[in-house]
Every structure is written in C-alpha cells, then in structure tokens.
Amino acid sequence: MQKLSCFEDLKARSLIAQITDEEQVRDLLDKGCATFYIGFDPTADSLHVGHFVAMMMMARLQRAGHRPIALFGGGTGLIGDPSFKDDMRKMMTAETIDYNISCFKEQMSHFIDFSEGKAEMVNNADWLLNLNYIPFLRDIGVHFSVNRMLSAECYKQRMERGLSFFELNYMIMQSYDFLELNRRFGCNLQVGGDDQWSNILGGVELVRRADRKQAYGLTIPLLLTAEGKKMGKTERGAVWLDREKTSPYDFFQYWRNVDDADVVPCMKKLTFLELEDIAQYESLEGSGLNAAKERLAYELTSMVHSKHDADEALAAAKALFGGGSGGADMPTATVSAGELEAGIGLLDALVLCKLAPSKGEARRLVQQGGVQINGEKAEDPAMNLTTGHISEGAIIIKKGKKSFCRIVAE
16 A cells, blocks of 8 residues: 555544645645644643644654644743633643643653754743733734634633633734744744634734744644544543553553544544554444454553553453453552451442542442442442452452452552
C-alpha cells in the first residue's frame, strides 16, 4: 500500500475538523515546512486525556518534519477561556499557574523532542504581562470587530448568563499569541481543538491585518465517544496522565473498557499504529473486539507510562477477565491482618476501596446486584469480609463491569 502524505494521513485518521485554506495547508504539511503551535492553559497540575489528542498531533507532525511550539498560557490562564462554558472559570494565582506549567512541561517532554531547534516551549506570560493597555488597544484592538466576536458560536451560550469584558479579552489575547509567535519563531499554523475555531480565526486574521502575512489554522475534532460525549471522564473524575492521579492500571482499564464503536477511531487518532495494521480490527464485532481494546490500552499505557506498566496492567486485566483474582497492579486497599480476621463489613469495604462514596450508595449497589467478591455476586449488604475470602493473596471486589479493587492484609 502506497504511503499516504502527511495531510492525507491526518484526514484518514479523522484528525482534521476545520481548516482555513485546505490547498495551502495541504501544501505546507506535505512539504514538511510548518512551524505550528498548540496552546495549553494550565488549569490543573497534570495533563489529561482531553489534552492527549493534541499532544499526539504535535508528535505526529514533528515526525513528519514540522516544528511544534507548545504554548503555555501563563498569561491567558489568568483570564480563562470562556468558550462554550456556562460560567466564568475560577481565577488562579500566578503561583498556581507557574506550578501547573512546570508539571505540563515535564509530562510533555515524554512525547515531544524538545532538543535544540526541533521544538519550543513558550509561555505567553512573557509578552502578555508586559503589555501597555493604550498602545495595545491602538495597535491590536483596532483590528477586532466586537459584533463579530459576539456572534462567535463559542460565546453564544454565555451571552444569556452574562459575558464579562474581562473574559471577552480572551479571544484578543489568544489572537495576539499567534501574531507574537509568528514574529518570534516564524510560526505559520495554529492547531487546536475544534472548540477553538473562532479564536484561531481571530489569530489568522490578526496576522494578516497587522503584518500582512499569510497564516493558517486547523482544528482537531474533540475526543468524543460515538454518542457525542467527551472522552476521558469516569465516575472518579478525569483520566489524568499523572500516575499519582490516575494509576497506570486505571489508565489501562479506561481504554480496555471503551465502547465498541470507539476502539478503532481511538486507535487511529491516538496511536502511531499504521492504518493497515488498524484495518484488521475494523470488521470485528462484539467479543471479537476485545483484542483490539487490549491493543489500544496497551499502546496508550506504554506511551503515557512505560512498557513495564503496560505489561503489568495487561496481565492484571487478563487475570480479571479470565475469571482469576490476580492483578497486583490494580487499585489496592490495605487493612491490618487483625481487622480482616475480625471481619470488615462489605459496605465499609466498598467505601474504603472508593468504589462507593458512602455506605448508603454501597448498600444500593449491592441490592441492585452490582457488586462481586472474587467473581461471585454479593447479595447480602450485611456480609463481612474475612481472611476466609482471601484468594491468591487478596480479596477482589468488582463494581459493575469496569471497576475493581483488591484488598490485602498487612
């Protein structure tokens, strides 16, 4: 099979949502001469699954010969992007933002080669915090139409609740980032999530108006399930790339349990697997997709964590799905041997394992048949777990189809 060009490969992987000038961007990408940027607002101290598709886009384009710029929003993060938000974001301190950026930099270095000349890490606080208000309005603000800004789809739902002037400036700030990166690094392409389209158009237009240069924009589809819901959310919250927030085992399990319709699209968007390799999974259905789900989970866990972590998580998953009670790498709750000998209430154990937020919720789960102990359905909410329930060194509690925890005695 003939190797696809960079642009055609992105299209085949469904990684292009909107584009400002398809012919020019195709030429730019296929010649390997783009300097592009993707912005990351440091709203937490770890990147999450929602960021992962953008990072993979950066890595993919870098492999094709392009130069990525990771732009951290040390300045814009002080405002917060109001796009498609119901309410104003909680404002963060400069110290929190700086710490979050340091965490982002460390994580991103695992995916992008930032050695000299190959990629850049930049903080927009370097120019945004030093702006003078009146000169900025005269030089930059004059190029923006308030009517056009307010008609942007990303702001519409905020207009009913009230969009502050403070937040309205976000689009101008992000647009100015593109102009500044174009001047400093020759950046000619902005890439972002599809929810950033209006902001990207603002930057493209500002570069044209202010400096009379050509610049381009491209958006990536948001990482959504086949039902249109955002991926990367669980009952426990976001799926983080930080192993202290989401363990390698939980990360693996998230991908191992994606819906059937999402497996192949995720393989295309989030892995470096060749499209011919992925094609073997496209005709599979039902249980036949389990191999594809394990492959997806293994590939992503290897990239985000390590091959060792992926091997351990795969072994644990096979033990569980094979009916065994192995899996030392799954989430673990530890109790004293004395406690277990005396007996621990099942409801207390579910709360201890964070499989239920309260004993009331735990009781409901048991009564609805949603809890298993070592593969056997638990029917009595008043039952006690004791040393007699230990199998292969642990008691395995399963909630629903996807959530597990092991209890071990020390």
